[in-house]
Amino acid sequence: MKNKLNIYCKYFLVSGITATIISCSNTKFLKEGQMLYTGAEVEIESDSLSKKEKSELESAIKENLTPKPNSSFLGLRPKLYAYNATKEPKKEKGLRYWLKYKFGEEPVLLGDVDREFNKDIIVNYSENKGYFNAKAKYDTVSKNKKAKVIYTLNPGGRYLISNVNFPADSSEINKEIQVLKERTRLKAGNPFDLDVIKAERQRIDDGLKDRGFYYFNPDNIIVQADSTVSKKKNDVELIVKLKDNTPQLAKEQFTIDKVIVFPNYNLRDVKRGKYSVPMNPDSLKGYEYNDIYVVDPQKKFKPRVFDRALYFEKGDLYNRKDHNLSLNRLISLGVFKFVKNDFVVSDSLNHKFDAYYILTPRELQSLRLEALGRTNSANYAGSELNLNWTQRNFFHGAEQFKASVYGAFDVQIGGPADAENIFRAGANAQLSIPRIVAPFRFNSSSAFVPRTNIKLGYEFQNRTTLYTLNTFNASFGYQWKENVRKEHELNVIDVSLIRPADVTPKFDSLAFNNPYLQRITDRQLIFGPTYSYTYSTTMLPRKNTFYYKGMLDLAGNITGLVTGANVKEGKEKNIFGIPFSQYAKIENDVRFYHKFTEKTSLATRLIAGVAVPYGNSKYIPFARQFFVGGSNSIRAFRARTLGPGSYDPRTDTSTRAIFDQAGDVKLEMNAEYRANLFKFLNVAAFVDAGNIWLINDEFDDNGKNLRPGGKFSKEFLSEIAVGAGVGLRLDFSILILRLDLAMPLRVPYYEKGDRWAFDRINFGDSGWRRDNLILNIAIGYPF
Structure with missing residues (x-):
């Protein structure tokens, strides 16, 4: 430990010397008489202002001063050094050109600063804030070819x-x-x-x-x-x-006279002279529906689509709120590429408008083939092929129908030799109707159209020499947004049926006397309502933004109550010969984002969830349990290999490479500092912590605890795993490629009191690097 401490001290010493050299060396490139501008200071001379008022006024004034000095990091100016130290490139491409003109920054000199202009800015800004008698002056301080300007403001009394x-x-x-x-x-x-x-x-x-x-x-x-x-x-x-x-x-106040909709408008018709605004609706081949005149000769759209979306009616007083609301609802239908609105005076004496809605449809049908390759931190590599078909006006009422078929495989490329390859294939269909289909009336004044969603799906999953699972799912529910920040999703019914097939003797031998593994291939019937609520301010231009998503899943609760199911008392109830699952599950995802500058920010996340079985179930179905680890979770541990609790998955060599570790309680915390290096290149430093736990211990027929240490207890804080690392993000606009390198700092399955792993860190040991440095490759940010 002492030797490592000495090495770290040497690293810090060398880094400090290097930083000093880089900092000083920027000035050696200056010509005679030039001085590097290091920024401005603003001093307020006033006895009447409080410290807070002075600080706010100073920071606001500094934001308005020009030019800005060269950017710095920890007191250094690496971009300026790159510009100075790089020789002039012979052509406008290559590494030298990139270093000097793309990454590098040209020096900002004292001669670039118009001090009189900045003084006028200070006085004008002060007057705009009520300091009508403001006076300002400036002074320049220089040393070692560096200079800063000190502006002094005497604001006088504020009006x-x-x-x-x-x-x-x-x-x-x-x-x-x-x-x-x-x-x-x-x-x-x-x-x-x-x-x-x-x-x-x-x-x-x-x-x-x-x-x-x-x-x-x-x-x-x-x-x-x-x-x-x-x-x-x-x-x-x-x-x-x-x-x-x-x-x-x-x-003058204006009212609405006629509402005219062109739902199939395109530029080719305009060039042919078919449409112009204003126009005489009587000369067009249209029809009237509830005071809306629809010009749709081909009748691609049912008129009630526009009756629900438009908030203006004949005789209404114009108001911008309904104006914007109508446009937003037309856009949120998802079927129109361009939405334009014109108000044309039809009667100037009575102050009346004709409201024209000019809509250009998107391609109503699309077929897309996707092929992708992937790897994950559990040593699997694979590929997936998706064929997607979309029809955006399925019943001529802006209903969106999506159907897809897919096939995928994941092959073990490292790790334990007894791991199994995975093959998947399936199909999904979804119909999204732009209204609430229900026996009751649902009125929404939101800018977003509420939707009724109907989904059907099937997946075939094969773990080569172990088993095959057939999963059928269906759901019916509603999705609506109160506003841009609040969204609700309620599935009135969400059903999953899991049926095993081709369970091999190899799996039977592994699952013998192991109820945890046996449950994986049990027939499962899961049904009940689910609800989620999302609140987000991340789309707003704020320094601090917030995101929250809460989910509630209630399976079999009413059925269990009606049938009197109680598995603990031997009263297990079946539907079609299959025991139905009964549990309550809640999960909360809270995120906070703080923006330091336009290019640096801090992102944090907290996930807390619990799933409790009761009535007809002793355990939570495997498909509904929690998992941690991997590229979007605790990145220092491979996907789904961590937990539960202090259980050591390495002790069960027969199954650890095959089956994911799952739990009923989840706690996860993440913090990530993000910064931009250059245009598309971003860096991050992160810390992840958390784990999963079981509600009930799991025993075999002999009373042996299958996953000792896995149950949630008052000792849960001592079982928190911690990992940290650094990452690169390549932002190509259409996608973000993320590479995160992480290592564990605290391992919950080590002996209690010896779970921190700082003294085990050894970058020079290839074996340690292989077991502890985890590279995560993913698309998009983790949160």
């Missing part, structure tokens, strides 16, 4: 809003503005802030757009500041009113 006045008159638009002023963002006592004023103008515009004023825009509002009204120093009155030159059209 506060003394009163907000919305002058009234008799016009219709002013009456609406008087209603809107009740929720103004301009409050007496708050500081003057130009950004808040702009937001208030936008708020008024949004409110008027929802009240029929289609042609209005925020520039029609003027906010005047008057500091002469109040007797108090640094007080200002705001007057919010329409500009005198506001166009008359912007002051």
Whole structure:
């Protein structure tokens, strides 16, 4: 241990010396009189501002200053060094060109800094925040061919809003503005802030757009500041009113006259002069359906599709909320490639619109063949072939029908010699209907169309010399979104039937007196409702975003209650001669993302789940249990080889290479730091931790515990596995290729008190590297 400590100290010493050399060597490339610009500092001279107010003002000002200094990492400037140290390339390609002009950064010099311009920016920004008497100056500090600029700001007193006045008159638009002023963002006592004023103008515009004023825009509002009204120093009155030159059209409220839909619009018809906007609907070959005029000569779409999607009706007052809602629902149908909306004045005296919806369909049918190769951390390599057919207007009501057939194989390429190859083949079909099919009425004002999903599937799985499983599944349920952040999925019924075939004597001998293995080839019938809820803000442009998905699976609960099933009392009940599964399962997936900069972020995840058998089941079906390990889980352990608890899978040499380790309780935590090196090349450093456990111990006929240490207990924290590693992500836009290299730091099946593996790390030992360095190759991010 002492020797290793000495080696690490040498590594740190060498790294420190190297960093110092790189840091200093950038300045040697400068010409005589040049200085490297290292950035700006902003100092606030004010006794009236708090530390927090000073800090916020300083950081905001620094964001607006130009230019930015060369990027740095831990005080070093590797990109600048790459530019300086690389000789001028002879041609615009190759490694030298990439290092100098793609990865490298040209030096930012003090001569590039317009200090007077930055001083004006500081004063203007301060005035926009209410510091009307702001004054600024600057000073330059240089040393060893490096220079920084120190800007000093004396903001003076900040002006506060003394009163907000919305002058009234008799016009219709002013009456609406008087209603809107009740929720103004301009409050007496708050500081003057130009950004808040702009937001208030936008708020008024949004409110008027929802009240029929289609042609209005925020520039029609003027906010005047008057500091002469109040007797108090640094007080200002705001007057919010329409500009005198506001166009008359912007002051008028419009209603909807006709709603006209072109569901089969294409550019070729436009070029032929078939369609133009505005147009006379009476001259087109269309028909009327519930006040909607549909121009669809070929009748590709049933008109009720548009009746459900469009929120405007004849005589409605125009509002932008329904405008956007209608467009979003048309897009979410998934059948139209382009969706365009035009409002054309049909009667200027009565202020009426004709609303045109011009829709260009996607290709209604597509056939796609996919071939892929794959490997996983369990030493399997294989290939898969998928043939997918999609029909996006199956019953002429924007129903999407998808059917696929596939075949795949996975072959063991390393690890234990007794591992089995796996062959799979199957077919799936899904019909997605853009409405809720139910005996009750379901109204949704969401921008997303609710869907009814019907699924059928079959899979054939063969483990060469062991057994074959035939799996049939079917489900019927609903999917709907409240908004862009909240999504629900309820399967009213979700059925799986698993039937074994061709169970070989080899497997029988392995499973003899082993109930855990026997359950794999038991006939299984699993049915019941499932529900999932997803909440996500990851699509929003925020510094901190959040993702949550919760899942509830209730199998056989009502049937078990009705039949009085109780396997512990010998009252096991069958359906069609097959014992049905009865359990309750819940799983929670929580993720938090923090963005440090545009190119660096921290991603974290917590997964917690439990599945409890009861009634007609003593154990959770193998297909519904939890697993850990692999490229999207705890990456320092091979897929599905970890757990349960402190159980050591290496002790059972007859089955460890064949069967996955499964559990009823799951706890997993992940943290990953992500950074961009260059365009498509990203790096990551990560730590994963977690494990799975059993609810009940499993014994053979002789009373022997089949997986000792696997049961969940108060000792569960001491059985947490920990792994860490680094990775590369190659972002090619259409896909992200991920390579993660991980090693275990804590192994739960080692002796208690000796589970941390730091003292076992030995990169120089090929045997240690083979057993402990796990390379995960995957597509996409792990979370």
